[in-house]
Amino acid sequence: MTPKxxxxxxxxxxxxxxxxxxxxxxxxxxxPLYFSLTNQIVVGVIASLAVYIMLRMxxxxxxxxxxxxxxxxxxxxxxxxxxxxxxxxxxxxxxxxVLIAVPLGVLVLRLKGVYFIFFTFILNEVTQVMLFETPDxxxxxxxxxxxxxxxFFGIPLGQQNYLVLVTVITGIVAAAAxxxxxxxxxxxxxxxxxxxxxxxxxxxxxxxxxxxxxxASAGVAGLGGFAIVNQLSTAHPSExxxxxxxxxxxxxxxxGKGTMLGSVVGATLLILMSNYFSSQGAYASALFGLLLMxxxxxxxxxxVGEIRQFFEKRSQARRGSAK
Amino acid sequence: MQTLVSTxxxxxxxxxxxxxxxxxxxxxxxxMGVINFMHGGGYVLGGYLAYTLANIVGLPFWLAVLGxxxxxxxxxxxxxxxxxxxxVDDHTASMLITLGIYMIMTTGIIVIFGPEPVxxxxxxxxxxxxxxxxxxxxxxxxxxxxxxxxxxxxxxxIYRTRYGIALRAMADDRKCAxxxxxxxxxxxxxxxxxxxxxxxxxxxxxxxxxxxxxxLGEGQLxxxxxxxxxxxLGSVGGATIAAFLVGMIEACSSVYLGGSRGALVLFLxxxxxxxxxxxxxxxxxxxxx
Amino acid sequence: MNDHARSSSMKLRVENLxxxxxxxxxxxxxxxxxxxxxxxGVIGPNGAxxxxxINVICGMLSPSGGKVWLGDxxxxxxxxxxxxxxxxxxxxxxxxxxxxxxxxxxxHRARLFSRERPGPEVNLDVLLEEFGLDRHLDDRSDSLxxxxxxxxxxxxxxxxxxxxxLLDEPAAGLERKERTRVDRFVQYARDTLGCAAVIxxxxxxxxxxxxxHILVLEAGRLLAEGTPADVLSRQEVMDAYLGADAE
Numbered sequence: 001m002t003p004k005x006x007x008x009x010x011x012x013x014x015x016x017x018x019x020x021x022x023x024x025x026x027x028x029x030x031x032p033l034y035f036s037l038t039n040q041i042v043v044g045v046i047a048s049l050a051v052y053i054m055l056r057m058x059x060x061x062x063x064x065x066x067x068x069x070x071x072x073x074x075x076x077x078x079x080x081x082x083x084x085x086x087x088x089x090x091x092x093x094x095x096x097x098v099l100i101a102v103p104l105g106v107l108v109l110r111l112k113g114v115y116f117i118f119f120t121f122i123l124n125e126v127t128q129v130m131l132f133e134t135p136d137x138x139x140x141x142x143x144x145x146x147x148x149x150x151x152f153f154g155i156p157l158g159q160q161n162y163l164v165l166v167t168v169i170t171g172i173v174a175a176a177a178x179x180x181x182x183x184x185x186x187x188x189x190x191x192x193x194x195x196x197x198x199x200x201x202x203x204x205x206x207x208x209x210x211x212x213x214x215x216a217s218a219g220v221a222g223l224g225g226f227a228i229v230n231q232l233s234t235a236h237p238s239e240x241x242x243x244x245x246x247x248x249x250x251x252x253x254x255x256g257k258g259t260m261l262g263s264v265v266g267a268t269l270l271i272l273m274s275n276y277f278s279s280q281g282a283y284a285s286a287l288f289g290l291l292l293m294x295x296x297x298x299x300x301x302x303x304v305g306e307i308r309q310f311f312e313k314r315s316q317a318r319r320g321s322a323k
Numbered sequence: 324m325q326t327l328v329s330t331x332x333x334x335x336x337x338x339x340x341x342x343x344x345x346x347x348x349x350x351x352x353x354x355m356g357v358i359n360f361m362h363g364g365g366y367v368l369g370g371y372l373a374y375t376l377a378n379i380v381g382l383p384f385w386l387a388v389l390g391x392x393x394x395x396x397x398x399x400x401x402x403x404x405x406x407x408x409x410x411v412d413d414h415t416a417s418m419l420i421t422l423g424i425y426m427i428m429t430t431g432i433i434v435i436f437g438p439e440p441v442x443x444x445x446x447x448x449x450x451x452x453x454x455x456x457x458x459x460x461x462x463x464x465x466x467x468x469x470x471x472x473x474x475x476x477x478x479x480x481i482y483r484t485r486y487g488i489a490l491r492a493m494a495d496d497r498k499c500a501x502x503x504x505x506x507x508x509x510x511x512x513x514x515x516x517x518x519x520x521x522x523x524x525x526x527x528x529x530x531x532x533x534x535x536x537x538x539l540g541e542g543q544l545x546x547x548x549x550x551x552x553x554x555x556l557g558s559v560g561g562a563t564i565a566a567f568l569v570g571m572i573e574a575c576s577s578v579y580l581g582g583s584r585g586a587l588v589l590f591l592x593x594x595x596x597x598x599x600x601x602x603x604x605x606x607x608x609x610x611x612x
Numbered sequence: 613m614n615d616h617a618r619s620s621s622m623k624l625r626v627e628n629l630x631x632x633x634x635x636x637x638x639x640x641x642x643x644x645x646x647x648x649x650x651x652x653g654v655i656g657p658n659g660a661x662x663x664x665x666i667n668v669i670c671g672m673l674s675p676s677g678g679k680v681w682l683g684d685x686x687x688x689x690x691x692x693x694x695x696x697x698x699x700x701x702x703x704x705x706x707x708x709x710x711x712x713x714x715x716x717x718x719x720h721r722a723r724l725f726s727r728e729r730p731g732p733e734v735n736l737d738v739l740l741e742e743f744g745l746d747r748h749l750d751d752r753s754d755s756l757x758x759x760x761x762x763x764x765x766x767x768x769x770x771x772x773x774x775x776x777x778l779l780d781e782p783a784a785g786l787e788r789k790e791r792t793r794v795d796r797f798v799q800y801a802r803d804t805l806g807c808a809a810v811i812x813x814x815x816x817x818x819x820x821x822x823x824x825h826i827l828v829l830e831a832g833r834l835l836a837e838g839t840p841a842d843v844l845s846r847q848e849v850m851d852a853y854l855g856a857d858a859e
Contacts, residue, residue, distance in 0.1 A: 004714060188724075190710070194712055202772055
């Protein structure tokens with residue numbers, strides 16, 4: 001019987017592989033609705049993957065909008081200063097949040113569970129204030145607009161379908177990064193998640209891995225920020241509100257907090273739903289709420305988790321009767 | 324000089340409001356280990372209930388306020404019994420469930436009352452007290468008086484009545500308390516209802532002065548977070564002190580610094596205090612799940 | 613005793629160790645040595661501070677005074693995971709495993725973080741079979757009966773190749789017939805790793821069987837020290853236990 005960790009890996013890589021076909025989207029269609037949906041969904045996936053990384057250690061982090069803002073604004077600033085190479089922007093959008101996350105993590109990760117959650121929630125409000133109060137740097141309430149299109153070694157990627165391509169590429173990079181981190185530190189994260197005291201007891205330096213997770217989550221979130229800013233050619237505070245943190249957490253939980261595939265499924269489903277209800281925006285909110293409650297109360301594994309458990313129980317029963 | 328006095332009064336007034344909400348929030352956490360993400364919703368609910376009772380049903384304002392508090396309490400009781408009770412001590416689950424309820428509730432309010440701020444819902448007492456170069460609106464004074472009374476009543480209940488002692492026993496050591504015969508099944512819903520009632524009362528009193536719209540809950544919750552982190556989760560005394568601290572800082576920074584800089588100052592203060600005391604000013608170890 | 617023990621001059625030394633919580637003195641001026649490969653028992657009535665003593669030695673709590681030495685290294689107050697990496701492992705009174713993980717995964721994790729320690733991996737197959745865990749390698753650890761979870765907990769402390777084991781009431785909650793498994797465990801640890809053990813216990817038979825040397829703790833002080841026959845016949849030790857069931 002394959003060890004659980006191998007089965008987990010398969011589900012996680014599914015989360016990455018599933019994104020690959022989207023690369024074809026910009027070339028397969030010209031429908032602006034599909035473009036918009038793809039953009040929204042991929043950004044949602046990236047953000048909920050950032051949440052997922054921390055959830056591997058049973059840490060709920062609302063920091064994602066803050067680091068998205070850092071990544072997005074960094075990319076915007078780099079572009080408006082003349083460098084538009086895709087690779088440079090991706091690197092900048094990843095590295096800047098990482099640099100900030102290291103000292104921030106040292107401060108914030110000392111806080112016990114609940115305080116940590118509250119603090120990260122408040123952090124987003126602070127980010128908003130800082131964005132508004134520094135107009136020279138960030139454009140304040142106007143944000144940074146008129147960002148030149150991304151180029152790939154000289155080829156501009158400004159057309160609609162190319163914008164989507166950039167978003168999808170960013171998503172794949174983000175998913176690959178998530179897979180890399182969660183696989184490399186799978187045992188450590190799981191040990192901390194399931195029994196922190198025991199983890200320390202067998203030699204796991206818990207603080208170190210919490211920091212790694214926090215920093216990785218920041219980098220991935222930064223990539224999401226870049227994707228948003230690229231799509232809109234604008235960096236604006238309204239894209240990084242604290243309420244969006246709740247959405248991203250919802251995507252991860254509803255889809256299934258146990259695997260990367262869960263984040264992908266959750267983001268896709270909930271974003272499609274909120275688009276369907278877009279005319280009656282409030283209803284989308286209520287539906288989110290209902291789904292969130294249902295998942296927590298009846299299906300704690302989320303969609304992917306519950307399906308997976310169902311099949312595993314079946315095969316365990318079969319093995320049991322075959323013994 | 325007058326600015327100082329006015330600022331001080333504003334600070335105290337804000338402090339009592341924040342205390343009302345934070346005390347309820349910290350009570351729920353301290354006793355039940357539940358993170359009530361719909362606590363801000365209690366404030367909004369109180370406002371809309373008062374509005375309905377006063378402007379639509381036609382009750383006198385004071386009756387409407389009482390009705391709003393009672394209504395919020397009842398709703399809180401029901402929610403606890405139906406949804407929250409099973410997830411006591413489970414931080415993540417209780418947080419997400421109450422969040423879901425909050426989202427549904429907000430949608431309900433938007434559907435019934437529309438997304439725009441309510442107009443025509445005003446505090447019945449106008450005008451202000453003027454003297455020696457400062458002024459304070461009568462409405463603020465009334466809110467201050469009522470809030471102080473409510474807070475005093477809470478303290479009296481928690482520290483002087485048998486019920487309050489039972490609540491504190493539950494917060495300290497639930498197994499022990501239950502072994503003594505205190506029944507969580509009865510205590511929890513009542514505690515939850517009381518906490519929500521405080522939030523509802525605050526909403527009913529303050530929204531006619533400031534504004535009433537469906538999305539106010541988030542802002543209130545945020546304030547509650549700040550106060551409660553500062554004061555230490557689970558500590559009623561801490562929440563009270565922190566509430567006044569936050570109120571004062573906010574009053575001072577909005578008067579002297581202006582705009583959202585005040586929020587930054589607040590946050591920096593919180594950050595500094597947390598660096599020195601990661602459990603808040605009077606916090607105790609967070610409940611082990 | 614194998615080469616590990618003979619070549620290492622490393623012993624665990626506890627020197628005037630003291631622990632206070634606010635105004636409450638839990639224990640004070642506790643001193644003792646544990647030579648490599650030795651088994652030392654720690655007994656005493658409830659509330660004597662035995663578990664806290666273990667918590668302080670292994671680094672879960674920091675001492676209020678005194679020192680702990682592992683060979684030449686001062687490990688007093690060092691973080692818990694560091695002392696583990698240095699070869700001081702502990703087990704827990706309550707069952708403590710990686711709940712949702714399988715038995716196999718539990719052991720896999722326990723080994724992961726001690727790879728840089730010298731020596732080959734500890735082969736636990738013999739013990740897994742004797743404890744009946746070999747039939748449950750793929751089962752979730754929290755689905756096992758209490759006794760087996762407890763034994764798994766012990767194995768998790770052995771997997772990282774310890775030099776010293778601190779066992780906190782290893783037999784607590786085990787049925788009579790299961791208790792000899794603890795003997796087997798300690799013996800195996802000694803034979804394959806030259807590992808020494810400090811065993812906090814209430815089961816006097818087990819202590820007599822396994823520990824050639826015991827310490828008696830009472831109200832935070834070291835009351836007596838010596839061989840079981842010697843110590844358990846002393847009046848003050850029996851007085852300390854008066855009212856407490858010494859089984």
